[in-house]
Amino acid sequence: DAGVIQSPRHEVTEMGQEVTLRCKPISGHNSLFWYRQTMMRGLELLIYFNNNVPIDDSGMPEDRFSAKMPNASFSTLKIQPSEPRDSAVYFCASSLEQGAAAFFGQGTRLTVV
Amino acid sequence: GESVGLHLPTLSVQEGDNSIINCAYSNSASDYFIWYKQESGKGPQFIIDIRSNMDKRQGQRVTVLLNKTVKHLSLQIAATQPGDSAVYFCAENRRSKYYNTDKLIFGTGTRLQVFP
Numbered sequence: 001d002a003g004v005i006q007s008p009r010h011e012v013t014e015m016g017q018e019v020t021l022r023c024k025p026i027s028g029h030n031s032l033f034w035y036r037q038t039m040m041r042g043l044e045l046l047i048y049f050n051n052n053v054p055i056d057d058s059g060m061p062e063d064r065f066s067a068k069m070p071n072a073s074f075s076t077l078k079i080q081p082s083e084p085r086d087s088a089v090y091f092c093a094s095s096l097e098q099g100a101a102a103f104f105g106q107g108t109r110l111t112v113v
Numbered sequence: 114g115e116s117v118g119l120h121l122p123t124l125s126v127q128e129g130d131n132s133i134i135n136c137a138y139s140n141s142a143s144d145y146f147i148w149y150k151q152e153s154g155k156g157p158q159f160i161i162d163i164r165s166n167m168d169k170r171q172g173q174r175v176t177v178l179l180n181k182t183v184k185h186l187s188l189q190i191a192a193t194q195p196g197d198s199a200v201y202f203c204a205e206n207r208r209s210k211y212y213n214t215d216k217l218i219f220g221t222g223t224r225l226q227v228f229p
Contacts, residue, residue, distance in 0.1 A: 004156075033217065043157070043202065043219040055214050091156050099206055099215040101147050104156030 002026075004105035006092050012111045018080040021108045023092030024073055031098050034067055034077050035091040037107070043091075049075065050098055082112045125226045132190040134223045136203035141184060145206035147217070148177060148188045152199045157219075160188070160201075190225075198227045 005024040013019055025032045033048040047057040049069045057067070064083070069075040079086055089109050093102040126132045138146070144165040149157035163170045163177045163186075170177050176189040186203050200222045207218050 035219075042221050045216055045218065048216055050214065056216055093156075093217075095217075099145060101159050101162055102204075102217050103159060104149075107156050 004092055004094055004103055006090075006105035006108050008108060009106060010109045010111075012113065013082055015083055015112055016081045017112075018078065019082045019086075019110060019112075021077040021090050021092075021110070023075045023077070023105060025075070025092070025094030026103060027073070029094035029096055029103075030072075031095045031100070031102070032069060032075050033093040033095075033102055034075070035093065035104075037089045037091060038087075046077070055098075079110075082110075084112045087111050122221070123224045123226065125228060126193050128193060128195060128227055128229050130193055132188075132193045132197070132225060132227075134188045134190075134201050134225065136186040136188075136220050138184050138186065138203075138205050138220075140205065140207055141181070143205045143207050145215075146177070146179065146186050147204045147206075148175075148186075149202045149204060149219075150197075150199045151202065151222070157202060193225075193227050195227050195229070198225055200224050 007022045031050050034046040035043050036046055037043045046059045047067045048055055052069045065079055067077045089107045091104050091107045093104040095102040147162040148160040150160050151157045161172045161175050161177050163179050168179055174191045178187045190197055202222045203220045204217045206215050
């Protein structure tokens, strides 16, 4: 099993640009999570999906952030427009079902300059 | 407010000693807890989990203890090795008050440093 796959691993972009982060969950997992990790705030849950449907997006910081899951094997997190304060490591995780252990990808390190 | 927090931000232990990492949680309705290990440049890695109907669970060199009375969770690592150096997070499965579903909330983390 390849685990959760995220791309890109690193992204450097200029303020105002659109950024799209990608995630492929573990095959057969029904729940998918997007987390953001910073030194100041730790690991924050942004949004999660169950059976491709967004369930809880209360952690999404503002309207500049959006996430989609068009099918069971792919999800995107988009930031438009990006700002320097969005710089962080973004993790995608998946779990077999709600309430089960989540398994994480390697993360995308985003730097907005 | 509800939170999952760790008592010690950094723990230094000598190689071969046992390590104990602590975690406090505030939501008494939480029924599932997980410990993760995060090495530099990597994503959190599942170590061990425990459900609220248990007090103790053992894995390979690791033991998780759950005290529901005081809402406390601990991770014990036996014979700590240099490869155990990482940040350890406890995570709490919490029911979303907005959507009546479960979500995993992480504590702030404890850095474990193992020295020879």
